[in-house]
Amino acid sequence: MLESILSVVMPCLNGMPHLPAAIESVKSALPAADCEIIVADGGSTDGTRDFLRNSGVRLIESPDRSLYEGLNKAIAQARGEYIVWLNSDDLLLGAVVDLWRKAREEKADLVTGEAEIASEGKIVWRSDHHVRPMNPASILFAVPTANSRLMHAGLLRKAGPFQCDIGLGADRHMLLKLLRLSDKRSYLTSTVYRYNSHGGSKTMAATWESYHDVHDANLQMVPALRDQLGDASERGLLDSFASLSALAKARAHFFGGRPKKALNVGLLACRYNRSPTSWYRGLSLHRLNRGHGCGW
Known part of the structure; x- marks a missing residue:
């Protein structure tokens, strides 16, 4: 070194x-x-x-x-x-x-x-x-x-x-x-x-396809994180994140011209999280953090 x-x-x-x-x-x-x-x-x-x-x-x-x-x-x-x-x-x-x-x-x-x-x-x-x-x-x-x-x-x-x-x-x-x-x-x-x-960027293309890829990646990450997050509160946080990521992926499918896939992914979001309290927590965290850097 x-x-x-x-x-x-x-x-x-x-x-x-x-x-x-x-x-x-x-x-x-x-x-x-x-x-x-x-x-x-x-x-x-x-x-x-x-x-x-x-x-x-x-x-x-x-x-x-x-x-x-x-x-x-x-x-x-x-x-x-x-x-x-x-x-x-x-x-x-x-x-x-x-x-x-x-x-x-x-x-x-x-x-x-x-x-x-x-x-x-x-x-x-x-x-x-x-x-x-x-x-x-x-x-x-x-x-x-x-x-x-x-x-x-x-x-x-x-x-x-x-x-x-x-x-x-x-x-x-x-x-x-x-x-x-x-x-x-x-x-x-x-x-x-x-x-x-720019148009060739995997995450910064600002297209429905790139939005889909980002949220699909988030969902792929969830199983890997489940063992890493220790207490019940953090696991609940991950459930909220997975639910909102699935909804965002469904939205990208819908506006990208794939309504059937949007419906399937939307139903999947409900399977991720059936707790109204957890949904509310996830939406609150989304509103609080959307567009902001994640800190230092």
Whole structure:
């Protein structure tokens, strides 16, 4: 481990044309001597690998089942004391230097900055992690933005790898593990990360299909979390989350032109949770956390 560098890890598959800007954002934010960029390419066929071979990054070329498997491979080779995850179509912003400095000065094992979402060059959303503490309810019901956080390498290794068989819900799953294991957390009010919303994004495309994929991922995550959440209150929280995720998935089916599937998924939501009290709790948490960052 080299304490003097920050490891930027990136899973990638057919990242063009956004990838060059992502790599350049790291080089603009961090001097070369202060960081390493590790890219795990899962078998790109669009010129991504040719670009990466000449871009000064450490390239891992190996087929993988998902972006999380690629992410795990990149993390396993990271040498820095702290690690940050960059998607191949997003940007790391200059304030990440201040976030990294704060992490080292305060000896924090998880330090959170703010994130933003841009669509066609315009900022359409900014997180507010700094105004609230992170807890299981906020991780489930608010916006997690795992990419705007620096994680100490030791904390990540203690948490173990990202779970690869629960889809996009692996972000929340990992944040819940880090919350339980973290000894000292801190935050920075500056924006350190930009998510780019575009038609090819799995989570940021702002289409009914992408909304469906996000909520489907949440439902895939639920069984994996059931053993992790200890007391009855937290398990009830998970029931509420599953119910609302199923309703949101049904809504995406309906407005996406699949009314029969919407009905089936809506009935499934009722099977997840038959308690009116739990439904009320879930709706309250949804209203409280919707559109907000999940905290630090």
